[in-house]
Amino acid sequence: MGRGIALALAAAGAKVIVNDIGASAAGEGLDQGPAHEVVAEIRAAGGEAAADTHSVADWDQAHAMVQAAIDAFGRIDIVVNNAGIVRDAIFHKMSREEFDAVVAVNLSGAFHVSRAAAPHFKAQNGGVYVHITSSSGLIGNLGQANYAASKLGVAALSKAIAIDMQRSNVRSNAIAPWAWTRMVGTIPADTPEQQKRVEGLKKLIPEKIAPFVVALASDQAREVTGQIFGVRNNEIYLFTQPRLLRTAHTSDGWTPETIIERVLPMFQNDFYPLARSGDVFTWDPV
Template identity: 80%
Template sequence: MSKDLLAGKVALVTGAGRGVGRGIALELAAAGAKVVVNDIGATTSGEGQDLSPAQEVVAEIAAAGGEAVVDTNSVADWDEAHAMVQTAIDSFGRIDIVVNNAGILRDTIFHKMSREEFEAVINVNLNGVFYVSRAAAPHFKEQSGGSYIHITSSSGLIGNFGQANYAAAKLGVAALSKSIAMDMQRFNVRSNAVAPWAWTRMVDTIPAETEEQKKRVEGLKKLVPEKIAPFVAALASDAASGVTGQIFGVRNNEIYLFSQSRPVRTAHTSDGWTPASVIERVFPMFQNDFYPLHRSGDVFTWEPV
């Protein structure tokens, strides 16, 4: 890869110590960016702290001739999110790219999910995206440019069992990304969302009890997290200056552009609707276009290539 692609750019990657975030941090550095490697080293459920994953990524970047620093602030705290952006400013003088990748899981079936399980995931996976993005916004505005890349998920875009908290957060990320794109367009700032398919320690928490589940997990194990990074590097570059407000997916060697919500059917009456007329006319009219309760695996049925 040419180091000219992101030469002179400074990137902040959250959750960059392992998995998809690690691959993105290494790829951005290989493309010439200076990278703030943010990771508190928590478990998949957001507990504990281990600085070694982030330190190892920084060491790997340095060994390859790049520049990077460790940041251990939490995305789930407003002040710490601002502190991690300040780390970029203090270390490298600017910030050009924010990759909101940090996330946790607290998978529980909805009717058994506790308030703490819901709020913990929202705080990291959705609030954290807002906090970090908001912290970078004044810098992007002042320099008339910047690129946000937010990691969403097919669990939110399509759906999955036992992930009401995670799905709500990740669909919220897609909506937040679109709003950022609209509000920041006047300042030449772009915002896009990317849904990755990759075998990571978070995906490793998926239960595999039935034969169907075991087959799905075996398929997921083929998905290499490093495959996500080239697309993110391209999206972060000036060559993607016309790309904003979009939702993409990356699965091994496949790249997707997702649709966004638009009306698919309409019903109209000149007399106004009553509950009875809605039941009699609208529900039957719309029935064939109702979306089934698909999970992500029901939609992406083919083997990754």
């Protein structure tokens, strides 16, 4: 998916820093090859690009990544926070290391790179952030407490950036993509239900995410900020954001007993079920 985004941005005229630490899905075996391969593709097509292999999970390395854009091209206008990892485990079996590793890349990484670019965006009175969130965080999934928490955090981070940097003409939006990628390919497929889910995911083309990223990054989308979108093959979604659904009021104040007797029954018909992403997106991708 990152390769597709880099190629599409370059084709639209952007000068691209292609970042990839070159690790396996398990985080092992660092290899600088993938980033350089995408750069070679961009250059072969007549575009401009440079490779970077710093880790978004590290504050200093994220700043070095942004500095690489300044050094190579003189400025930075767009940040796409696409880096992500999974370490799936049922919550009561999830280790501290599995939780911390996912949050470090997915959420802290998005903060590190965004924060490194922010002073440049502010100084030039303009810039665009596109953050990759997930329906796992927006809706829910089994065995992904770490991933869901990090990706819901990314959506909140995007909104906060949009609010804080609006005065500097900086836009920030989030996209929840559906795509069959190397990361998604690590999902367990041990049961018939899991196997059916994986077969459906294989229909999701990662390059289909790129056009929407390019559109959000363009000047023509200058009025679009603080939103959460979804892209699944040829479908594009606009997600809701939390708003008040029901209210309960009493002039006497509430006690635990009156809350149990009155408020919870009043709200119960509007409680959300424990749905997973697949329960909401039940139709085949188009």
